[in-house]
Amino acid sequence: MSMHTHSDDRMACPSCDQLYDMSGLEYGQKARCGTCNHLLASYRKHAYAHVVAFSISGLIFFVLACRYPFMSFKSSGMESIMTLPQAITQIKGEGMWDLAILVACFILIIPALVMVLTGALGISLLAGWRNYWAKDVAKLIFHLQVWSMVEVFFIGVLVSLFKIAHMATVGIGIAFWSYAAFAIFFTLMLSNLDTFYTWKRLEELEP
Amino acid sequence: MSRVTAASKGLASCHLCQKVASVELDKCPRCGTALHSRKSNSLNRTLALLCTATILYIPANICPIMITDQLGSSIESTILGGVVLLIQMDSIPVAAIIFIASVMVPVGKLLSLFYLCWTVKFGSSVSSRQRTIAYRITELIGKWSMIDVFVVSILVALVQIGKVLVIRPGIASIAFAALVIVTMIAAEGFDPRLFWDKEEENHD
Numbered sequence A: 001m002s003m004h005t006h007s008d009d010r011m012a013c014p015s016c017d018q019l020y021d022m023s024g025l026e027y028g029q030k031a032r033c034g035t036c037n038h039l040l041a042s043y044r045k046h047a048y049a050h051v052v053a054f055s056i057s058g059l060i061f062f063v064l065a066c067r068y069p070f071m072s073f074k075s076s077g078m079e080s081i082m083t084l085p086q087a088i089t090q091i092k093g094e095g096m097w098d099l100a101i102l103v104a105c106f107i108l109i110i111p112a113l114v115m116v117l118t119g120a121l122g123i124s125l126l127a128g129w130r131n132y133w134a135k136d137v138a139k140l141i142f143h144l145q146v147w148s149m150v151e152v153f154f155i156g157v158l159v160s161l162f163k164i165a166h167m168a169t170v171g172i173g174i175a176f177w178s179y180a181a182f183a184i185f186f187t188l189m190l191s192n193l194d195t196f197y198t199w200k201r202l203e204e205l206e207p
Numbered sequence B: 001m002s003r004v005t006a007a008s009k010g011l012a013s014c015h016l017c018q019k020v021a022s023v024e025l026d027k028c029p030r031c032g033t034a035l036h037s038r039k040s041n042s043l044n045r046t047l048a049l050l051c052t053a054t055i056l057y058i059p060a061n062i063c064p065i066m067i068t069d070q071l072g073s074s075i076e077s078t079i080l081g082g083v084v085l086l087i088q089m090d091s092i093p094v095a096a097i098i099f100i101a102s103v104m105v106p107v108g109k110l111l112s113l114f115y116l117c118w119t120v121k122f123g124s125s126v127s128s129r130q131r132t133i134a135y136r137i138t139e140l141i142g143k144w145s146m147i148d149v150f151v152v153s154i155l156v157a158l159v160q161i162g163k164v165l166v167i168r169p170g171i172a173s174i175a176f177a178a179l180v181i182v183t184m185i186a187a188e189g190f191d192p193r194l195f196w197d198k199e200e201e202n203h204d
Helices: A003-007 A047-067 A084-093 A097-127 A134-147 A150-164 A174-191 A195-204 B042-062 B079-088 B092-122 B128-158 B171-189 B193-203
Strands: A010-012 A019-021 A030-032 A039-042 A071-075 A078-082 A169-172 B011-013 B020-022 B066-070 B073-077 B165-169
Touching: A010 B011, A010 B020, A039 A195, A047 A084, A047 A097, A047 A174, A071 A150, A071 B128, A078 A084, A078 B128, A084 A097, A084 B128, A097 A134, A097 A150, A097 A174, A097 A195, A097 B128, A097 B171, A134 A195, A150 A169, A150 A174, A150 B092, A150 B128, B042 B079, B042 B092, B042 B171, B066 B128, B073 B079, B079 B092, B092 B128, B092 B171, B092 B193, B128 B165, B128 B171, B128 B193
Parallel strands: none
Antiparallel strands: A010 A019, A030 A039, A071 A078, A071 A169, B011 B020, B066 B073, B066 B165
16 A cells, blocks of 8 residues: 555544544444544545435425415414514515525525535435535535534424414424424534545535 | 644644645635634734624624514613513523523623733643633634524514504614624634744743
């Protein structure tokens, strides 16, 4: 084996700069930094197949979550039904367009974009395509994923349920459950996209 | 005993794709991101953003986050006011979630990052390992402060019963969202490897 292939297995801990040779890691194993306990990499079997599967399932639930009623609120004989896109336009209607844009980005636009891009990257890596866009897509995913707040939003939904349950009759719609499923698939998808192995594979597939 | 670090071998790890390459290169040979051994100017950047966040903390807590219009009368509630109201309603667990997410996490995050920056400059008796773990936790919990902003968003969208009962978002909601975003960027810009560099410097 040449020196060059060896060098691809090097990794420095992002938290303490300790240098490691990752070539000994096997399927199903995780590597933690011995100095600071930072999780360095997790080597999963069929990782890209899982990424693609979770991405497609998640996107189906995302469409349902946008399309159907999320929650309903009934008081004094009147009922208001809300879908997620309506929630955004309602905030904008109250004159808070900046808040509307932020919420739309954190709970819908960025998560959906990350899911589509990760699915595309997964297909490309799985098929072993040597294309020019895969690296740019990966860069975008690793930049954007920090700003997805799917799970935070879901806890927020549960808190608001408790807050208004005493005021009126609150109903839960199809979109509520779809969004919960979307959040789960989103988390599972990203947990299969390991930074170290994804970039290693991208380097192997350089056009 | 000195550790084998990337820096000690004249190497740098890419911030984005973690490729280990010679520190003399300007750009990561794999993904093209600018290559630095340490995040550039991280201490000053983090401190500047922390000051911004501290200023944003004032309107976020003084101004109303939510306005409830019920049959002609309107009630403004602040973040802490909302927590007090929930306690009066006997919803202790929900009050606890809001209090932790909206008060303890942002304040804790600001204090923790200020403290970590201070230890990089002046050293600390707390080990680098423990401070690195503290930093990781700070980074991880940051986005959970956004809960209250999402709660307000849902209530605004949902509670719209003609002229009888309407909930509107207050100015604090946007100030608080900005606070969370700024502290997230501050945490991301901080470089925990500075703890270890300082430690090694003291050993020599």
